[in-house]
Amino acid sequence: MSANYTRRELLGAAGAAGVVSLAGCSGLGGGGSGDTIVLGGTMSLSGDNADLGKLYQDAYNLTIDRINENGGVEAGDGNTYELELDLRDDQTDASASKTTYQELIQRQDIDYLVGPYSSTVTLPASAVAAQNEKPMVEGGGASPEIFSKGNEWIFGLLPTANKYALSSIDMAMAQSSPPESAAILAEEDTFSQSTADGVRAKMNDAGLDVVVDESFPTDTSDLSTNLGKVRDQDADILILCAHQKHAIIMANQMENQDVNVDMAMATVGSLNDAFKDEAGSSGNYVYGPSSWDINADFEDTVYGSTSGFADAVSGEFDYTPDYHSAAGETVILTFKQAFEQVDELTPTNVRDAIRRIEFTSAYGNIAFGDSGVIDKEMLVYQWQPEAGKQLVYPENVQQSEPTYPTPTWSER
Amino acid sequence: MSSVLQFVINGLLVGALFAATAVGFALIWGVVDIINLAHGEMLMLGGYVSYYTLVVVTGEAVASPALALATVPVAIVVVFVVGYLLQRLLVAQVLGTDAFLSLLVTFGLSIGLQQVALKLFSADTRRIAVEFADPSLTVGGFVVPKLKLVAFAGAIALTAALFLFLQRTRTGRSIRAVAQNPEAAALVGIDVAHTRAVTFGLASAIAAGAGAFIAMILAIQPQMGLIYTLKSFIIVVFGGIGSVPGALVGGLLLGTVEELVAGVVSSRWTLAVSFGLLIVLLIVKPDGLFGTGVRE
Structure with missing residues (x-):
């Protein structure tokens, strides 16, 4: 199959393609297209920790769906965005996770990262976030090593392992x-x-x-x-x-x-x-x-309260959520809160907003210390x-x- | 000293299961002439067949010793069929080609079976809870879990049954003939392709029986197979390719060494010592104890 085009037609087509490309980029730089912000990350969806990885995946997806159903995120820049999740299976393998985060950042232009599960996987993933200066919020890595290297781009919702x-x-x-x-x-x-x-x-x-x-x-x-x-x-x-x-x-x-x-x-x-x-x-x-008690009721902007979150998870997935689920939900809420507080959506602004953030979620009172980790007993x-x-x-x-x-x- | 003897007892109990797994690995290596990297997955499948047989029949994974043992033949039969079909439909296609290709095929099979198991059974660790009124025997100050003793006897019985099958039956003689010279076996009327598939099926079935016992005494999960394949490799190199007695002795020895290392030194050194032993054996006695050696 072949076709003959004039030089004018080719130039016209190239020009149109350029305009479309520029229009696509103008909505939101990196990590978003038009009125959507993409959160990217990996999770143990197979391998040794797949049972716990599923809890995070379910919490991420359910919370994003609820936020979008409620009208999305009203960001501080005056726009309203839907959230989208690009979550890939790392097979509970640290090196697969690291490679995937690099791909998400460098090829998919994702600016905002949700963390993987387990400290072994999170530690190298957090280094990728730091190298590329993208904020990562995680609810699955608790080793003090993650937070002891002066990494300013990682925020953890679990008490440290020690x-x-x-x-x-x-x-x-x-x-x-x-x-x-x-x-x-x-x-x-x-x-x-x-x-x-x-x-x-x-x-x-x-x-x-x-x-x-x-x-x-x-x-x-x-x-x-x-x-x-x-x-x-x-x-x-x-x-x-x-x-x-x-x-x-x-x-x-x-x-x-x-x-x-x-x-x-x-x-x-x-x-x-x-x-x-x-x-x-x-x-x-x-x-x-x-780190969480299902009976301690905290206010939550998406589910109303801790009990509302527990009911939503039980109703949707037929199991009782535990602290992994609640931490997963709060990973998404942390980004939502930060997006709402910045005048312009950039990784640095969002990171700085997360550092200052204070709110309650189904997981409890949320605030991050100087090292980026939540203070919880x-x-x-x-x-x-x-x-x-x-x-x-x-x-x-x-x-x-x-x-x-x-x-x-x-x-x- | 008493602690050391306790470690030896622990090692012998678990080593019999290693042996029952390795004997099939040795058989496939000797007869079909491939290193089956999916052998551990046959063990894993056996564990799940046993587990789900119990769940389907009784509605729960809790059983009396007799009921739990009754699931072992089911695992053996089901995985025999799986092994037979895999050999006929997949592995046979690469026999006689580059050895690297057969390694790739069985490696791919291993990954594929793991992924299917993950989808079907999830990554959750499962086990068959066998109810004993009193779970352990104490003999002369040594603790011997009753269920491990049953599994030990079962694993020895499986290994012995395979040995007798190979020695005493017509099919067993065919298998040995194909192992020695497939061309000559074909000339005297043996269906070599069928015999190889039966061998693959038998080896898988014995591993499945071991898997059923592992579901009772330890736990099963989709990605458990690799470590048993690696242990089988060490045992076969030690015992000799195609040798049932060699696999039995090798399995018992590996189990004992691993438990002694775990008990006297630390669990973190068990794999390092096992593979160190493999390297030493390859240098000092490459033919293995009982077999025909590691061929080029």
Whole structure:
């Protein structure tokens, strides 16, 4: 197939194409086209953390849909924008995530970045954001390393990893028969190692004798030898610094290894329904931390309140949201609030607005410290046989007293 | 000293499952002459077949020991069919071509099966909860989980059954004939393509049986296969290609070494020591303990 064109027709067509291109660029520089602002990022939609990655994906999509249904974002520049999400699967792989962020920024011209899940993936992704001077708001990376490198472009909604287990140690030490010895089992990834660092320092301050301190590879599916050490050393409490897979394995193998401790807690993944479904009765009495309580009602500009957000997620996806979901929702709300506060939409203006921002969302009171991370303390929950998941610490907000010490396996 | 013996017990219990997985890997390498990088995915599929058989029949993944064991033959049969068809329809197409191509095909198969499993089953970790009134035996101060003991016996039984099948049956003799000389086997009337597919199916089925036991004693998830493929590789190099006794000894030894390293040194060193052992073996005894060695 061929066609003959005159020089005049070709010049005319080229001119028209140029006008159309310029018109497209004039609506909003980078990251947006016309009246749309695109938020870009990667998420663990497959791989080891896909179960938790889905919580963020759902929260991102639902919140953006609600914002657009309510008329979009009335930005400080006088225009109203719809939000759009370009979220790609990083397969829970840090290097895939890094490459994808580079592509989103350099080829898709995206200026505003939502973070991935897990510290291991977030750390290199945040470096890409800094190199390209694009603000990134994330609710899935908690390692202090992310915020300790002077990166001015990263904002985190989770308490840093070294804080995850501290409240549970406070809780144990506040009991009438506080522990004297402790065991730490830590997965070999950035987040879990940071968590373990915080646990060691806290245990040292509390005068606890750390009788087991072991790290294990992420792909380990058998913790029996390490749990055997916990049993043989007669540790009073056990802190598992790891993710959901290992929380389930710990709960199951503690019984057949006959490990009896006064408190067993896992830093991530021990509080959602999937954990209890798979661990069954072995998951009873296991503790876990959360930066969010579904029953603490905060005002929210999109869902009305925390309970409105929880109802929306439950209605749309048929599961109860946890703190990952709430942090995901607030990633989007943080950008919305920042867009509303700037006179001109540029990455630098939006970053500066995020730094100054103060608002409430379903997740709670939102403000970022100098290092870019939110200042929050962890709450402690425990699975109890009759009542289910209960907020047990701090005492002033507890739903139930902790069942401490945990009954031995023969007593259950 | 007692701790060391406890680690050895832990290692032997889990090593039998490594052996049952590796024996199929060795068989495919010896008979079909490919390194099946999707072998761990057959184990993963076996775990899921066992899990969902239980869920479909009883409505939950909680079972008595007898009921949980009843799902193992289902996993074996289903994955045998899957393995047979994969060999006939896919792997057979690249046999006799560049060895690199067969590696690529099985690697692609591995990724494909993982992705299908992720879509079908999600990334959630799952397990079959087997209810024992008292989950562990304590013998002479050593803790032996009953379910791991059952899985150990099951894995040994699977390995022994395969060995006897290869030695005592007509199909087994055909498989051994194809392993030794496929052209000569064809000349005496053996259907080489069918025999290779049966071999692939059998190897997959044994791995699936091991996967069913792993669903009971540990946990399963779509991306669990790679580590079992890697362990199988180490075991086969140690035991010798195509050798069932070699795979059994290699599996038990690898399990013991890994648990000893985890217990005495640290879990973080287990893979490093395992692969270090592989390198030493390749240098010192490239033929393996019982097999015909690693061919060029």
